[in-house]
Amino acid sequence: MFDSGLAGLDEPALLAAIERAACEESRAGARKSAAIAALVHESVTFDDVRDQWVWDSWIETACELGAVLNTSHRRASALMRIAVALRDRLPKVAALFAAGRLSTRLIGQVTWRTRLVQDPQLLALLDTAIADKATRWEPLSDDKLTAALDAVIERYDPDAVIRAREHVSGLDFRVGASDDPDALVTVWGKILGCDAAVLAARIAELLKGLCDNDPRSVCVRRSHAVGAIVRGQDHLRCRCGSPDCTAAAVVPGSSNVVISVLADPAALDAVRQLIADQDRDQQDKLADKQAKAKEQGKAESQPQTEPIPQPEAEAEAEPEPEAEVEVEPEAETETAIESEPAPVKPVAPSNPAACVRDSGVALLPGVKILPLVALAEAIRSGAATKTLWLPGPDPEPHYRPSAKLAAFVRARDLFCRYPGCDVPAEHCDLDHVVPYPYGPTHPSNLNCKRRTHHLGKTFAEGWQEQQLPDGTVLWTTPAGQRCTTVPGSWLFFPGWDTTTAELPPMAQPPPDPDRLAKMPKRRRTRAADQAARIKVEREHNATQRALETERAKTPEQARRAEQVRYAGLPPPASPQPDYGNDPPPF
Structure with a gap:
């Protein structure tokens, strides 16, 4: 076969x-x-x-x-x-x-x-x-x-x-447990997705300020970073002990963590309506409570023998004007930033008789769905909203795209554009389809690629790539197979027209004879890496087997083994078997 x-x-x-x-x-x-x-x-x-x-x-x-x-x-x-x-x-x-x-x-x-x-x-x-x-x-x-x-x-x-309202209502955060040791405290709970993304980003930012010689493990660094955040600090001091450490030059107050949430206009409209409905319900409940308290006070103040006059029907409390939720973005913010693509055309249902509400979609980093109730909570907490910048026909004059151009390309692509890859765009490089300066820094010549695929496209033989103005990428493999990938935003925002300016024909760069010599190298080969992993796993198995053998010993043998391990005592002499009055066998 x-x-x-x-x-x-x-x-x-x-x-x-x-x-x-x-x-x-x-x-x-x-x-x-x-x-x-x-x-x-x-x-x-x-x-x-x-x-x-x-x-x-x-x-x-x-x-x-x-x-x-x-x-x-x-x-x-x-x-x-x-x-x-x-x-x-x-x-x-x-x-x-x-x-x-x-x-x-x-x-x-x-x-x-x-x-x-x-x-x-x-x-x-x-x-x-x-x-x-x-x-x-x-x-x-x-x-x-x-x-x-x-x-x-x-x-x-x-x-x-799965209803997000139940998750939001079940939020909790606790510090400390009954079985905590004296020096450590356990924290656990549930927080909103936006807040979790901000916390993860702040932890990552603090860890970037440490040099490679910091003696702490990654786990300890993360724990200390959370402690710094709790103390209101925006930097984590390196513990390498070197006076020349560049990590010590972190400027306090320089934190600028921003988490971008991509939402279409339908989602923002639905959130505003949800906030307005919640405010109106709260106002109605408050008005009813005040009216009942007022009636109860009148009844108690008047004698029972006198007829109680009927109170005039009070005018229904009018709700206050809806608060504007769009807040101007500040220079330094740790709240979620709501960014929305170009106006989305309403998609008519196949059956016009079915009146179906399109409540839109909002995406967290990592292409995770943000429920509307959670988005409303983020906006209530002060998250700023702004319209996603749309590029014009002119390219940028530099190799590195600007922040607003990078934001547009990542919002359009959402994933790595290599066939079959779904790495989120925020973890990808922005690659020029036609290398700069032969190809301009323009969204029609830029797309997202994870680092591995970026290196493969740059250094491997035979890969060809063509990008259309709407963001579609046409791939040709070294074997001649053709593949097509489309922007990830098409899956979540089908009404968003991602078409940008069509570029004139571009010349390909000449062949570079030293291209393969510039290929980044591994720290160790794949075979060596596999051999190292096998070695570590075998050592782990051996350690576990030794522990099981020690557990099978008598209590006295186990106690002596613990003393040898932790106190450096000489190993105990092997116990001599008791043969009674019989001579030992030879």
Whole structure:
């Protein structure tokens, strides 16, 4: 099998064979799901008697299916639920699966994440929306795929996503536990996502101020950084002890940590409405409380024998004007900055009769969905809002893009633009497609790449890249295979037009004979790294085995072993066996 039909094929032919096999695998999975759905339709019955049984028709069918597939009935039951969801709930997604365009992994996530949607009209809209985007979700990791699915569901049926209000209401933070030692204190709890991102960024900023000779471990450094933040300090003193340490030159008061949250106008409008509704409810409750207190005071002040005059109907307390939540950004801020893309055109639903509210999407760093209630809490806490800067036709005159240009490119791409990579844009380099100065510093010539892929594109042989004005990147591999990646913002902000100016034809730089000599080097080879990891793991296993051997000793032997380990005592003499009056055996 592994030799037949593949011998003598070159790399492009082998890659084409792999692509065909993947498509055939998806089609075979779709046929299996269709057969399972038909089996469920024929075998699973519903009646008032058998449904009360532990061994009902569903578990019986699942056990029969598990026997055929040589798997557990729980896994077979999951396959049955996926098959039924594709047949009855997501027909358009099922059609893509049958055409071999979606993987089994993605199908499992789609059917699971949409299981809470009950409204048939909403389910039809979600089926259409997911089918339009699902083919671009294949390269995403499980976490990013979950975020993309939740973003679609959040737009039309927020109740089908885990309700953020319950998480926000369950916030807590505690300091100290009953079993803490004297010198250390345990802290734990839950905070808002925006605050967590700010805290992580401040910790990372403090750690950057330390030199490599600081004797503390990374864990201890993080703990001390949190202590510095608690004390109101914005720098962490290095403990290398060198008078020439550059880390000691940190200027107090220079902290400028900003966490950017990308939100579309629909999300900001929904948040403003949510804040207004919350304020109005609070005002109504306060007015009712004051009215009841006033009536109670009048009743107590008047004698019981006199008729109590009916109080005039008081005018309903008018809510105060909605507070402006857009705060001018300060020079130094540690609150979340709300940035929004260009105005988003409303997407008309496929069924105009279904009045579905688009509540928009907001993204935290790392492409994590920020629920609207959490976004409202951030704005209430003073987060500034500003419109994302849109670039013009003219390029910038320098190699390094400006902060506003970098923010636009990262917001447009959201991920690394290498095929199949989903590293968030904030952890990527900004790379010129056509190297500078042959290619300008312009968004039509810039995209995000993680450092590994940036080096591969720069130094490896055969990779070719072309970027269109809308941000689409056309890749050609060394084997001649063509791949296309689109901006990640298309997944979360489909109405945002990311098209920038079209650049004139650019000349490619001449070949550099010393290009490979400039390739960054590893600290040690991959084989040496693997050998080191194996050595560490074997030493760990040996240590654990020695500890188990010591635990099996007598209490006296274990006590002496502890003294040898910690007090440097000489090892105890081996105990002589007691043979009684018999001579020792020789």
